[in-house]
Amino acid sequence: MPNARLLVPAVIGLWCAASGARVAALEDPAARAQVTHLDNGLVVVTLEDTATPVVSFQMWVKVGSRDEAGYSGLAHLFEHMMFNGSEHLGPEQHAQLVTARGGMINAYTSNDQTVYFDDVTRESLPLVIDLEYERLAYLDISEESLNRERQVVLEERSLRIEDTPMGRAYEALLALLWQALPYRTPVIGWRSDVEKATVEVCREFFATYYAPNNIVVAIAGDFDTADALARLERTIGRLPAAEVIPRNPTEEPEQRGERRATVHFDLRGPVLAAAWHAPATGHADGEALDVLSQILSDGRSSRLYRSLVHDAEIALSASGGYWEMNDTGAFLAIAGVRPGESIDRVEQLFFAEIERVRREPVHAAELDKAKRQLEVSLVNGLATSHALAARIGGDIATFGRIRPLGERLERIRAVTADDVRRVARTYLVTDQRSVVHVVPPPHEATPREAGDGA
Amino acid sequence: MRRACVWALVAFCLVLAQGCGLLAPKPAWEIPAPPASDRPIARDGALTRVELESGLRVLVHEDHRLPRIALSLTVRRGAASEPPEQAGAVSFMAELLERGAGDRDALAYAEAIDALGASFAASADWDAVSVGISGLSRDFDALLGLLADAALRPRFDPREAVRARDALLAALERAKDDPATLAGWRAARAVYAPHRFGLPVSGTAETAARLDAKVARAYHARAFVPNGAILSVSGDVEPEAVIAALRDRFGAWRKGALVDPGAPPPAQAPAQRVVVVVDRPDLGQARIVVGHEGIARTDEDRIAVSLFNLVLGGSGFSSRLMASLRGKEGLTYGVSSGYSLRRAPGPFFVSTFTRVEELRPALDILLAELERARREPPGEDELSWARTLATGSFSMGLETSDAVTDALVDLDVYGLPEDSLDTYRTRVRAITADEIAAVARAHLHPERAAIVLVGPAAAIVPQLEGLGPVEVVKP
Numbered sequence: 035m036p037n038a039r040l041l042v043p044a045v046i047g048l049w050c051a052a053s054g055a056r057v058a059a060l061e062d063p064a065a066r067a068q069v070t071h072l073d074n075g076l077v078v079v080t081l082e083d084t085a086t087p088v089v090s091f092q093m094w095v096k097v098g099s100r101d102e103a104g105y106s107g108l109a110h111l112f113e114h115m116m117f118n119g120s121e122h123l124g125p126e127q128h129a130q131l132v133t134a135r136g137g138m139i140n141a142y143t144s145n146d147q148t149v150y151f152d153d154v155t156r157e158s159l160p161l162v163i164d165l166e167y168e169r170l171a172y173l174d175i176s177e178e179s180l181n182r183e184r185q186v187v188l189e190e191r192s193l194r195i196e197d198t199p200m201g202r203a204y205e206a207l208l209a210l211l212w213q214a215l216p217y218r219t220p221v222i223g224w225r226s227d228v229e230k231a232t233v234e235v236c237r238e239f240f241a242t243y244y245a246p247n248n249i250v251v252a253i254a255g256d257f258d259t260a261d262a263l264a265r266l267e268r269t270i271g272r273l274p275a276a277e278v279i280p281r282n283p284t285e286e287p288e289q290r291g292e293r294r295a296t297v298h299f300d301l302r303g304p305v306l307a308a309a310w311h312a313p314a315t316g317h318a319d320g321e322a323l324d325v326l327s328q329i330l331s332d333g334r335s336s337r338l339y340r341s342l343v344h345d346a347e348i349a350l351s352a353s354g355g356y357w358e359m360n361d362t363g364a365f366l367a368i369a370g371v372r373p374g375e376s377i378d379r380v381e382q383l384f385f386a387e388i389e390r391v392r393r394e395p396v397h398a399a400e401l402d403k404a405k406r407q408l409e410v411s412l413v414n415g416l417a418t419s420h421a422l423a424a425r426i427g428g429d430i431a432t433f434g435r436i437r438p439l440g441e442r443l444e445r446i447r448a449v450t451a452d453d454v455r456r457v458a459r460t461y462l463v464t465d466q467r468s469v470v471h472v473v474p475p476p477h478e479a480t481p482r483e484a485g486d487g488a
Numbered sequence: 489m490r491r492a493c494v495w496a497l498v499a500f501c502l503v504l505a506q507g508c509g510l511l512a513p514k515p516a517w518e519i520p521a522p523p524a525s526d527r528p529i530a531r532d533g534a535l536t537r538v539e540l541e542s543g544l545r546v547l548v549h550e551d552h553r554l555p556r557i558a559l560s561l562t563v564r565r566g567a568a569s570e571p572p573e574q575a576g577a578v579s580f581m582a583e584l585l586e587r588g589a590g591d592r593d594a595l596a597y598a599e600a601i602d603a604l605g606a607s608f609a610a611s612a613d614w615d616a617v618s619v620g621i622s623g624l625s626r627d628f629d630a631l632l633g634l635l636a637d638a639a640l641r642p643r644f645d646p647r648e649a650v651r652a653r654d655a656l657l658a659a660l661e662r663a664k665d666d667p668a669t670l671a672g673w674r675a676a677r678a679v680y681a682p683h684r685f686g687l688p689v690s691g692t693a694e695t696a697a698r699l700d701a702k703v704a705r706a707y708h709a710r711a712f713v714p715n716g717a718i719l720s721v722s723g724d725v726e727p728e729a730v731i732a733a734l735r736d737r738f739g740a741w742r743k744g745a746l747v748d749p750g751a752p753p754p755a756q757a758p759a760q761r762v763v764v765v766v767d768r769p770d771l772g773q774a775r776i777v778v779g780h781e782g783i784a785r786t787d788e789d790r791i792a793v794s795l796f797n798l799v800l801g802g803s804g805f806s807s808r809l810m811a812s813l814r815g816k817e818g819l820t821y822g823v824s825s826g827y828s829l830r831r832a833p834g835p836f837f838v839s840t841f842t843r844v845e846e847l848r849p850a851l852d853i854l855l856a857e858l859e860r861a862r863r864e865p866p867g868e869d870e871l872s873w874a875r876t877l878a879t880g881s882f883s884m885g886l887e888t889s890d891a892v893t894d895a896l897v898d899l900d901v902y903g904l905p906e907d908s909l910d911t912y913r914t915r916v917r918a919i920t921a922d923e924i925a926a927v928a929r930a931h932l933h934p935e936r937a938a939i940v941l942v943g944p945a946a947a948i949v950p951q952l953e954g955l956g957p958v959e960v961v962k963p
Contacts, residue, residue: 060555085553087527088887117805122515126815129805131517134873136524136880139805155524155880161516168515185818192773193821193841199665300770303662334586334598344595347651350659372658403603410605410624413556417888 062439063416067426069436070263072271075247078263079426079436081254083419089255090153090423091162094431096250097243098146099221100282100361105231106216107187107223108239110143114187115236116150117141118179121172125179128165135161145217146360147431153420156256160265166251167269170244175237184228191222202297203307203368203472210293210468211309211364215286245276252427255419286311286362293468298475303350304371305472306380312356312363312461315432321445322453323356323365323461328404329396329454330354330387335403337387338369346383348375354388360432365461377471391458395451408446412439524879529909530892536727537906540734542741543715547896548730549722551889557628557723558890560620561639564718564901565711567689568614568750568831572682574703576691578711579612580652581704585619586610587648590637594648600634610638612689614830615749615785616901617711622890625724629733636737642708649701656696664963667775670766671839671942674961675777678762678938679835683753713744718900722893752832757781761956762938766963767945774847774943775839778854780933782836785829785902791915792923793827793931795874799866800857801825801838803877808861812853813840819850827931831902836931844943848951851939858934865928871921879913 067081098109119125132139137154152162195201205220212218222228251270253262289311313319330338331353342349352369369384371377415421416439429436536548567578586601586608587594601608606623621635663669673688680686687695719738721730757780783793794802801809801824809823819842828834838858842850866874886892886909899908941948945960952958 086887087883123517126805126811130873133803133806134877135521136877136882136884138881138884153884155883157522157524158880161521164516182818186814186821189773189819189842190821192843197667197771197773300768301665303658303665333602335595335602340595343655344651347654350655350662370662372655373661374658399603403599403605406605407602408605410556413554413624416554417556417890419887 060413060439063422064426064436065438067436068259069430072246072267074271074273075245075275076266076270076273077250077430078266079250079252079430080259080262081252081422081426082257082259083254083422084256086255086419087155088153088419089156089159089253089257090151090419091159091166092252092423092427093150093166094250094252094427095148095150095244096146096248096279096431097148098144099219099223100145100216100359101243101280102216102219103282105223105227105235106219107221107228108231108235109148109243110222111184111187111228111231112236112239112244113141113143113148113150114183115175115179115240116169116173118183119174120169121174123165123168125182128169131161131165132158137162143221144359145221147428149424149427151420151423159253159257159262163262163265163269167273170246170270171273173240175233175240177233180231180233180236184231187222187228188225191225191228195220195222196225199299199301199303199305199472200368202299203305203470206295206297206472207307207309207366207468207470210295210470211311212286212362214284215362216282216284217359217362242276243279245279246270246273247275248279250427250431252423252430254423254426289466289468291465295468295470297470297472299472301472301474302373304377304474305470306367306369306371306377306384307470307472308367308381308384309468310365310462310466312358312365314360314362315358317358317363319453319457319460320356320358322449322457323363324408325401325404325446325449326391326454326458327355327365328407329400330391332404332407337390338384341387342369342380342383346379348372348383349380352380352384377473381469381471388458388462391455392462395455398451401449401451401454405446405449409443412442521876524876524883526879526913527883529886530889534889535896536731538731540714540738542738542743543713544734544738544741545718545900546731546734547718547720547893547900548725548727549720549889549893549896550725550727551722552724555625555724556622557625557631557721557725558620558622558893559631559635559719559721560618560893560897561635561717561719562616562618562897562901563711563713564616564716565747565749566612566615566617568684569711569747570684570707570750572684572687573695574698575684575687575695576656576689577699577703577707578617579690580656580696580699581707581711582610582612582617582619583652583656584644584649584701584704585638585642587652588643588645589634590641590643592637593643593645597634597637600630604630606631606634608634608638614685614689614834618897628725628730632733632737639712640738640741644701644705644708646701649699649704653696653699656690656699657693660690660693660696667768667771667773667841667942668839670768670963671775671777671940674764674766674942675779675837675938675940676835678764678940679757679779679781680753683757684750685753685832685834710744710747713746714738714741715743716746718897720893720897722889749831753781755781756936758936758938760936763952763955763958764938764940765945765948765952765958765960766940766942767960768942768963769944769946771943772844773841774844774941774948775841776847776851776854777837777839777940778851778858778934778937779835779837779940780937781833782827783829783931784833785831786904787833789923789927789931790829791912792919792927795871795878795916795919796861796866796924796927796931797825797827798874798877799870800861803874806873806877809838809840809854809857812857813842813850817849817853819846819853823854844947847941847943847948851941855934858932858937862928862932862934865925866921868921871919871924875916875919878916882912882916
């Protein structure tokens with residue numbers, strides 16, 4: 035039998051101490067979330083809110099590119115296969131049934147998770163639950179559907195990576211930053227792996243990772259919790275649990291010295307991308323790194339915008355930010371160089387700003403501004419059912435608990451200028467840096483002009 | 489059928505196990521969809537409308553669930569009102585609004601916005617310019633002050649204007665690295681040139697080079713009149729206090745003449761088939777855009793057209809185009825179609841992409857689907873799901889009070905009835921298959937549509953036999 039318990043204490047009136055009188059007391063809606071563990075290991079986190087016309091159903095499967103060995107891109111390929119029909123429904127029929135009711139259905143794959151979501155109106159939640167059960171229980175993994183879908187994925191790969199300067203930059207950068215961790219492979223996979231993945235490999239991957247004890251279901255918005263739980267129990271709740279869910283054992287060895295790579299691409303605006311190693315999600319330095327990201331990048335008064343875009347006028351965009359994942363993290367820097375300007379000069383000014391945050395403490399006003407920006411974005415994140423479901427589902431999948439808003443705000447507010455300088459000194463080290471330049475090919479070596487006809 | 493067998497077996501097992509007559513429930517997709525509960529657009533009494541003496545319309549949407557607010561000033565003239573040779577002027581003026589206003593220069597203004605953790609956006613589209621700011625409700629006074637400065641007292645500092653123009657020119661040049669942008673620009677040109685709709689909202693390198701502070705100031709003086717504007721406030725606010733504050737900040741704003749909204753484009757565009765290839769030898773994937781003139785935002789047919797478009801290519805996985813190009817053949821990752829609704833008829837475009845060597849098969853399937861849409865317009869089956877899709881996604885799209893407010897402002901820009909949102913679902917349900925067939929005949933013209941392709945011309949041009957004269961251009 036399922037056991038339900040409340041995990042999160044209520045946090046009320048966070049902004050009551052503010053100066054203005056016209057301020058609604060802020061209640062963390064997630065404080066009302068209920069977590070239920072079904073017998074087969076499926077975790078269900080629910081948050082009812084009848085003031086909204088929407089209910090968001092999200093299925094967080096704890097598998098991403100970090101779990102891939104052999105064939106890269108399998109987790110993402112699977113995200114596609116999940117729309118390709120099952121025993122009782124044809125290809126795309128699942129999505130069509132949800133869309134026909136005005137629902138928004140889609141999915142995405144990250145390094146750590148594959149997330150399926152259906153945002154619908156109240157009366158369609160039973161449909162969504164039955165459809166998710168159908169594809170978990172009876173997915174069609176045939177040669178035919180795999181072959182069609184791998185073509186679609188290859189088109190997506192061309193679209194997002196191969197034909198875009200930014201896609202090329204990130205792909206090269208991550209493969210440079212991590213030499214051992216599977217985070218080094220692109221989530222969408224290397225082209226050759228997607229071309230060669232077999233039905234057997236896909237079936238094994240599905241059987242291994244799409245078990246109920248590797249899934250968190252999050253539901254937020256206008257629905258009835260008891261009805262939804264009862265329906266989940268007699269559908270997904272009946273699927274057998276997996277005995278073992280294997281995880282990749284690899285750890286990243288220490289980086290000893292800066293790494294550099296150049297990617298040639300026929301473009302007008304070169305791209306500078308750089309990264310440093312940073313801690314995994316949940317680390318005590320996370321908030322200081324977030325504050326640092328804001329100071330460097332958020333808004334037109336941020337340091338990088340002022341220096342590179344406004345004052346020097348040599349970049350069209352420049353930002354740096356902390357990216358957290360389950361097993362590690364990165365601090366990324368990215369700049370779009372203005373056509374005709376020097377990428378070396380952009381790099382020099384960019385890294386000068388990094389040196390400055392390592393050398394001098396940030397100003398009190400900058401610190402306050404960064405904290406305020408983070409607080410406002412937390413409040414904005416409470417506005418939709420989709421965002422709420424993503425928060426409670428993501429927290430349960432990653433941390434096994436919902437981090438209360440109050441806790442997150444307290445940790446942001448506790449960050450000092452010394453903390454910001456300390457994390458900059460700890461992580462943004464030249465020796466630990468990886469740098470990629472995406473630039474036009476040297477004229478004489480252009481392969482297309484060499485007449486290979488490719 | 490197999491489904492029925494499985495459930496029969498389950499029911500049989502339950503009977504055996506429990507010795508009672510429990511019937512296993514059918515899966516939800518085998519049961520007719522329950523009727524949608526049409527909620528009201530806004531909570532009772534949440535909306536307040538007033539018009540100030542200057543003619544400025546004010547819309548307040550109260551929502552106290554979160555301590556945040558969004559304020560927006562929208563003027564009912566946009567890029568369509570400028571002549572083609574000044575393309576980009578209105579958009580450039582909008583960009584300059586946050587580059588110094590009131591007592592603050594560009595950096596001081598950015599500091600003030602960022603210090604509140606606020607978001608600011610000023611942008612132009614074809615028919616309107618909007619200046620918006622959002623943040624925490626306790627900062628209402630500061631946010632309103634910043635909005636009023638940007639809207640009424642922009643500095644149009646010549647040095648900032650030069651920076652903004654140089655950044656725009658660089659961005660226009662870099663945008664050529666993006667195949668989708670290239671395809672969109674060239675398709676608009678193929679359909680509409682020399683009309684203003686043939687150039688991007690932001691202008692071109694040629695027209696942008698002529699922009700300066702003086703041009704921006706002149707456009708601002710003409711377009712920003714209170715009798716041509718609506719100010720909306722949504723979120724954690726009290727309407728009386730808001731309206732008093734607005735009178736204080738915007739009361740002295742003086743009425744002016746309304747600018748001409750711009751000449752409409754030709755009724756048929758293009759007059760005949762044109763095929764353009766934008767040569768990008770480095771690409772492995774070809775972009776495809778097919779299009780012609782569409783309908784106006786206020787067209788009587790607009791709801792029937794939108795339902796028709798959902799079936800054709802406007803509904804993601806459910807559309808005919810997606811089923812043919814992605815579902816059956818795996819030729820693309822995505823395809824979509826849409827009518828761009830403007831004051832004057834904007835374009836209808838279908839966009840997709842595929843590997844270069846499959847370009848012609850994909851294009852043929854696309855054109856065949858357009859022909860089929862006229863020959864076999866959506867029948868009662870397809871129309872039925874298009875109706876539930878349209879009403880369902882309409883309700884979902886209005887989840888936040890900001891979204892409702894934006895939709896109400898949009899009605900104001902086009903002079904549509906204030907209750908259009910309330911009546912929308914009823915109007916959708918009343919559309920018949922005959923009406924759909926009529927709009928398919930009236931508003932779809934594949935035989936003379938412009939075809940624009942982006943990719944390696946050397947590999948693309950040989951595939952285009954029989955489509956008509958082909959023009960190859962540089963990005």
